Amino acid sequence: MIIYSKRAIKDILDHRFLSVTTIITIAVSVLIAGAVALFLMNANDIMNSWKKGIRVMAYLKPDIPEINIGELKRRIQGMNGVRDVQFISKNEALQRLKSQMKRQPSLLENLKENPLPDAFEIRLAESFQNRDSVEMLAERLNSLVQVEDVEYGQIWLGRFMSIINLFRLTGYAMGGLFFLAAVFIVANTIRLVLYSRREEVEIMRLVGATDGFIKAPFYIEGLIQGVLGGMIGLTALFVIFMLVSLNVEQGLTAGLFSIRFLSPGAFCGILVCSMFVGWLGCYLSLKQFSR
Amino acid sequence: MFHVHKNYGAKKALIDVTLDISKNEFLFISGPSGAGKTTLLKLLYLGETVSEGQVLIEGINLSRISHKRIPFLRRKFGIIFQDYKLIATKTVFENVALVLEAMGKKRRFIEKKVKSVLRTVGMENNLHSLPPSLSGGEQQRVAVARAVVGDPKIILADEPTGNLDEDSADIIFELLKRFHIRGATIVIATHDKELIRKTGGRAIHLKQGRLQTTSTVTV
Numbered sequence: 001m002i003i004y005s006k007r008a009i010k011d012i013l014d015h016r017f018l019s020v021t022t023i024i025t026i027a028v029s030v031l032i033a034g035a036v037a038l039f040l041m042n043a044n045d046i047m048n049s050w051k052k053g054i055r056v057m058a059y060l061k062p063d064i065p066e067i068n069i070g071e072l073k074r075r076i077q078g079m080n081g082v083r084d085v086q087f088i089s090k091n092e093a094l095q096r097l098k099s100q101m102k103r104q105p106s107l108l109e110n111l112k113e114n115p116l117p118d119a120f121e122i123r124l125a126e127s128f129q130n131r132d133s134v135e136m137l138a139e140r141l142n143s144l145v146q147v148e149d150v151e152y153g154q155i156w157l158g159r160f161m162s163i164i165n166l167f168r169l170t171g172y173a174m175g176g177l178f179f180l181a182a183v184f185i186v187a188n189t190i191r192l193v194l195y196s197r198r199e200e201v202e203i204m205r206l207v208g209a210t211d212g213f214i215k216a217p218f219y220i221e222g223l224i225q226g227v228l229g230g231m232i233g234l235t236a237l238f239v240i241f242m243l244v245s246l247n248v249e250q251g252l253t254a255g256l257f258s259i260r261f262l263s264p265g266a267f268c269g270i271l272v273c274s275m276f277v278g279w280l281g282c283y284l285s286l287k288q289f290s291r
Numbered sequence: 292m293f294h295v296h297k298n299y300g301a302k303k304a305l306i307d308v309t310l311d312i313s314k315n316e317f318l319f320i321s322g323p324s325g326a327g328k329t330t331l332l333k334l335l336y337l338g339e340t341v342s343e344g345q346v347l348i349e350g351i352n353l354s355r356i357s358h359k360r361i362p363f364l365r366r367k368f369g370i371i372f373q374d375y376k377l378i379a380t381k382t383v384f385e386n387v388a389l390v391l392e393a394m395g396k397k398r399r400f401i402e403k404k405v406k407s408v409l410r411t412v413g414m415e416n417n418l419h420s421l422p423p424s425l426s427g428g429e430q431q432r433v434a435v436a437r438a439v440v441g442d443p444k445i446i447l448a449d450e451p452t453g454n455l456d457e458d459s460a461d462i463i464f465e466l467l468k469r470f471h472i473r474g475a476t477i478v479i480a481t482h483d484k485e486l487i488r489k490t491g492g493r494a495i496h497l498k499q500g501r502l503q504t505t506s507t508v509t510v
C-alpha cells in the first residue's frame with residue numbers, strides 16, 4: 001500500500017498541471033453541487049417552518065344561526081388531520097383587522113356594516129402539514145353547505161413549491177453535468193498519465209506484475225484527486241456561505257429562521273461522491289487501456 | 292515447443308518449429324537478423340501468442356493459460372531485452388526492485404536482495420543513478436540484475452551483448468554462466484557465432500523462420 005501510494009503521489013507531482021486541472025474541476029463541481037444542496041436544504045427548512053404555521057380558513061355563508069356554529073365546529077374538529085378549530089366571528093375578525101391597520105384607521109371608519117364573514121380558523125396536526133393533506137381538507141370543508149369559501153394560501157404555496165421543484169431539477173441537471181465533466185476530465189488525466197507511462201506499464205507486465213499492481217496507484221491517484229478536489233470545493237463553499245449568511249441573516253430572514261451549513265453527513269457524502277468521481281474516471285480510463 | 296507457427300499478417304516469422312529445452316540447459320538460438328529469434332523468445336514469455344502449434348512450459352500449455360495466471364508464469368522468467376527496457380525515470384535500485392515489488396516481497400527483503408544482486412553485477416555504486424546516465428554495458432548489467440533478482444528458473448536473453456564492447460560482453464556472459472551454475476536454464480538469442488564457440492553449449496540455428504540445424508559446442 002505504501003509503495004502504491006508513493007507511486008501515486010509521484011505521478012501527481014510529475015504531472016502537476018494535469019493533476020491541478022483535475023482537482024480544480026472536481027472542486028468546481030463540488031462547489032456547485034454543494035451550493036445547490038445547501039440551497040435546497042435551507043429552502044426545505046423554510047418550507048418546514050412555514051408548514052408549521054399552516055392554517056386553513058373556512059369562511060361561512062352569511063346568516064348562519066348561532067346554534068349551528070357549535071355543531072359545525074364539532075364536525076370540523078372530527079375531520080381527519082385537524083388539530084384545533086377556532087371560531088372567529090365577523091365582529092372579532094373586524095377587530096383583528098382594525099388592530100392590524102392601526103396606521104390607516106380612516107380606511108375602516110366609514111364602513112356602514114361589517115363586510116367580513118364568520119369563519120373557522122383550522123390548524124392541522126403535524127403529520128398533515130403538507131400540500132396534499134391541506135388540499136384534501138379544503139375539499140371536504142368546501143363540501144359543507146355552510147361554508148362559502150376556503151382559503152389556505154394555495155396560490156403562494158403552489159408557486160413556492162414550483163420554484164423549489166424548479167431549483168431542485170436544475171440542481172440535479174447541473175450536478176449531473178458537472179459530475180460527467182469531472183469524470184471525463186479525471187479519465188482524460190489518467191489516460192494521459194498512462195500514455196506517458198505506457199512503456200513502464202509494459203515493462204511491469206513483462207517482469208510479472210499483476211493488473212492489480214499496475215492499476216492500484218492509478219486508483220489511489222484518482223481517489224487523492226477526488227478527496228483534494230472535494231475538500232477544496234467544500235472549503236470554498238463554506239467561505240462563500242459565511243460571507244452570504246452574514247448578509248442574508250441580517251436582512252432577509254429577519255430572525256424568523258437561521259440558515260445553516262451542510263450537516264456532517266451531507267459534508268461526508270459530498271466528499272465520498274468526489275472520491276467516487278476520481279475512482280470512476282480512473283476505472284473508465286483503465287478499462288479502455290486494458291483493452 | 293511443438294510445430295509452432297507464428298504469422299504477422301502475411302509475413303511468416305516462424306514456420307513449424309519444434310524445440311525441446313531441458314532444465315538447466317544453456318541454449319543458444321542463432322541466426323541472422325529477421326530469422327525469428329526474438330519472436331521465439333517472445334512466444335516463451337507470452338510476449339506473443341502462437342498462430343499454430345503449442346508451447347508448453349513445465350507442462351502448462353501457454354495457449355490455454357488464463358489471463359490472470361500470465362504474471363505468475365512470467366515470474367518464472369528473467370528476461371534480458373536487446374534494448375534493455377529499463378525505466379528511464381526510475382533509479383537503478385528502483386528498476387531492479389520493481390520485480391520484487393511486483394511479487395509482493397517485503398521492503399526489507401527487497402532492499403537487501405537488490406543491493407546484493409547489484410553487487411554481483413558490479414553496479415553497487417550506481418544505486419541512485421538513472422539509466423540514461425549509464426553506459427550501454429552498465430545498463431545491460433542492470434538489466435541482468437533485474438532479470439535474476441527474482442531467482443527465476445529460466446533466463447531469456449535477447450542479444451545480450453549486441454550493443455556491448457568485448458570486455459562488457461565478457462562480464463555479462465560470466466554473470467549468465469554463474470546463474471547457470473546455480474541451476475537456471477539459460478536461453479540466449481544471438482547472431483554472434485564467435486560467442487557461441489567461446490561459451491559452448493547447444494545451439495539451434497534459425498533461418499527465415501525455420502529451424503535449420505542443432506549443434507553442440509564443447510569448450
